[in-house]
Amino acid sequence: MTDAPDAIKRLVETFGDNIDSYRSSPYNETQVRREFIDPMFKALGWDVDNEAGHAEPYKDVIHEDAVKVGGATKAPDYSFRIGGARKFFLEAKAPSTNIKTDCKNAREAAFQLRRYGWSAKLPLSILTNFAGFAVYDCGIRPHKNDKPSTARTLYLLPVRKEKDDDLWCFPGR
Incomplete structure (x- = not known):
């Protein structure tokens, strides 16, 4: 396996080199998930594609997991688990989606993710467009507002x- 910091640095460099293209409208959530988010978490040791062949209850990562939120079933993009127990959710957005400043898109995305995590009684969850990790x-x-x-x-x-070490504090397996 490639050294995680090196693999992630390459992903970050590629993203940074092409940021304008990735922030354009046609580049969507599915693309950022497949090209950047999945490889990053694989480099951190998570079996994103269930290459180990675990049964559903024991997979490291469940895509579009089901969680009850206010009486309805919702589906976070990723549920990261150890031994079948959820550890955190990750909700992906297209790089064009603002997750940083106080605007409608950012408020809605943050509220959505926080509701998922709160309802599942998780300690944390992550919202990302790969340009940022919240x-x-x-x-x-x-609260909605x-x-x-x-x-x-x-x-x-x-x-x-000087902040490289901060990225490696993300939840590796």
């Missing part, structure tokens, strides 16, 4: 050299 404390009850910065620690890419 780590939310899901122990704080979400919360700012995107509520209960959030935000990491922006590309990571500055």
